[in-house]
Amino acid sequence: MKHTLxxxxxxxxxxxxxxxxxxxxxxxxxxxxxxxxxEQSGTTRITMVVAGDEQAVEQITKQLHKLINVLRVQDITTIPCVERELMLIKVNATTATRSEIIELATVFRARIVDVAEESVTVEVTGDPGKMVAIIQMLTRFGIKEIARTGKISLTRESGVNTEFLRTQPPAATRV
Structure with a gap:
């Protein structure tokens, strides 16, 4: 299982x-x-995703606490969070396919940040699932390059778990 620390x-x-x-x-x-x-001057937030079972991640968390300069470690995997990534993706584009690529970018609320004779560069911000989905959709055009940030995440003060909400039917259709 992947854990976010x-x-x-x-x-x-x-x-x-x-x-x-x-x-x-x-x-x-x-x-x-x-x-x-x-948020505080003189501090840095490191958000990392690691694979491992609960016991292994608990052990790594304890080891992190022992390091100098580490102020706080939190496994936020199961806590309601806002998660985002940024990705730049350069896609092959011809005159015939450029408008379709731009339309796909619009559907994903992405931005076209560069247009060249044979390619289009798209900027996408969103949760990790959105990144996978747009890559799948753009693969058929031929992906030239991808640059992707790591996941950043903050816990939700509201405590609302949007992952749970996605699996529920809209309120109007519930019986």
């Missing part, structure tokens, strides 16, 4: 290296990594 660290040189080194020494692969300034 939110790690708050002091903004000091070498903090990310120590964290990555700890994962490497224990044989864990970081599948996604996003690092950026946090």
């Amino acid at each position: 939110s790690v708050l660290v002091e903004d000091e040189a070498g903090a990310l290296t120590r964290i990555a080194g700890m994962f490497a020494r224990r044989g864990f692969n970081i599948e996604s990594l996003a690092v950026g300034s946090a």
Whole structure:
């Protein structure tokens, strides 16, 4: 199972290296990594996605707590969150296919950020599922390049779990 960890660290040189080194020494692969300034000056939020069972992730969390500069570690996998990724995707485009690609981008609320004679570059922001879906739709045109950020995530203060809401029928159709 994939777990999302939110790690708050002091903004000091070498903090990310120590964290990555700890994962490497224990044989864990970081599948996604996003690092950026946090809400407090002098702190950085690291959002990472790692694969492992509950016990392995619990052990890695304990090890993270032991590292200097680590202020807080939270496994937010099962907590209601807002999750986003950013992706740039360059797709082969001809005069005949360009309008269809632009139409697909519109459906996904993506933006066209570059148009060239033989390609179109699309910027997509959304949850990881949206990224997979647009890649599937654009594959038939021929994908030239993809650049993708890691997942960023914040817990929902409202506590509303949108994953649960997606599986429920609309209120008007419930009996």
